[in-house]
Amino acid sequence: xxxxxLAIHGGCGAIPNAELTPATDxxxxxxxxxxxxxxxxxxxxxxxxxxxxxxxIVILEDDPVFNAGFGAALNREGVHxxxxxxxxxxxxxxxxxxxxxxxxxxxxVARALMENADPLLLIVQAAxxxxxxxxxxxxxxxxxxxxxxxxxxxLMLEREVSGDVSPVSERDKHGTVGAVALDSHGHLAAxxxxxGYTAKPAGRVGDSPIIGAGTWADDRTCAISGTGKGExxxxxxxxxxxxxxMLYQGLTLEAAINGLIHDQMSAxxxxxxxxxxxxxxxxxxxxxxxGMYRGWIRPEGxxxxxxxx
Ligand code: ASP
Numbered sequence: 001x002x003x004x005x006l007a008i009h010g011g012c013g014a015i016p017n018a019e020l021t022p023a024t025d026x027x028x029x030x031x032x033x034x035x036x037x038x039x040x041x042x043x044x045x046x047x048x049x050x051x052x053x054x055x056x057i058v059i060l061e062d063d064p065v066f067n068a069g070f071g072a073a074l075n076r077e078g079v080h081x082x083x084x085x086x087x088x089x090x091x092x093x094x095x096x097x098x099x100x101x102x103x104x105x106x107x108x109v110a111r112a113l114m115e116n117a118d119p120l121l122l123i124v125q126a127a128x129x130x131x132x133x134x135x136x137x138x139x140x141x142x143x144x145x146x147x148x149x150x151x152x153x154x155l156m157l158e159r160e161v162s163g164d165v166s167p168v169s170e171r172d173k174h175g176t177v178g179a180v181a182l183d184s185h186g187h188l189a190a191x192x193x194x195x196g197y198t199a200k201p202a203g204r205v206g207d208s209p210i211i212g213a214g215t216w217a218d219d220r221t222c223a224i225s226g227t228g229k230g231e232x233x234x235x236x237x238x239x240x241x242x243x244x245x246m247l248y249q250g251l252t253l254e255a256a257i258n259g260l261i262h263d264q265m266s267a268x269x270x271x272x273x274x275x276x277x278x279x280x281x282x283x284x285x286x287x288x289x290x291g292m293y294r295g296w297i298r299p300e301g302x303x304x305x306x307x308x309x
Pocket of ligand 1: 011207208
C-alpha cells in the first residue's frame, strides 16, 4: 500500500495580496481545505485517484471564489463556456468537455466520458446534450454568474473601448481549478476545470480540456494540471512535455516542471502555474505569478497557501 497524496490549485490568477480582503482570504482558504479533505477521504478509504480528483474538483466548481463552475469567468458575450478534463494514469483513459453551457459540474461529465471510452471529448451543445441524456445535473447558464464576474466583464469591455492598455489584474487573466492524486494502489490521476478568462471570445477553448496540454497523468511519471495562458500550454503540450522530460530525459518532476514554468514560460512573460505529483508522491506547486491558490494533503498533514503563505 502506498501513502496517498492529493494536491490542488485554484488558479495562478490569485487576487493580488494588496487587494485580498480578509473575508475573501478566509473563503478561499476554506474552499481549498474543503476540496482537499473531500478528495482525501476517497484516498483514505482506498479509493481511486481519479475519483479523488473528481470529488475535489466538484467542491471547487461549486465554490464561487474559483473560476470554474459556479463563479466561472464570463466570455465577451456575457456567457459562460466551461471546459474540463480528467485523466487516469493507470490506464491512460481520459474524458473531456469544452464550451459546455449548462452542466453544473463539468468534471463529473469528463469522468463519465472517460469511463465510456469513446468519444473522449465533446464540445458545446453536444457536451450539454450528452450530459443531460446521461442524467447529470443541468442548470441555466446564468446559474454560474456572480456579481464579481459580471463586474470583471464590464471592466474589461470598458478598457477596450477606452483603449486602456495598462496591465490587467492576474485575476482577470487567469483562473482554473486543478487536482492531482496518487492513490494507495500507486495510481495517479489529474483533473482540471475552468471558465477560461474574462471577455474571452465566444468559442475559444483553452488548454484545460486538452489532454496533454492542461491535464496529463501517467503512472510511469506524474499527474499534472496547469493554469495560465492556455494558448501557450497547448502550443507546448505542457502536461505531456513534463511527462516526456521525466520519461525520456530522466528528469525529476521538479526539474521538468520548473524548466517549463520558470524558464520557458517566464521568459515569454506568460503567467503560469500547476499542481503535480510524481509516482513517488513528491508534490510540486510552482507558479510565476504573484500568487496561486494551492494546497496538498497527505496522512502527516495539510498545507494551504495563496501568496507566499
Ligand atoms: N488555462 C486556462 C485557460 O486558458 C485559464 C487559466 O488557468 O488561467 O482557459
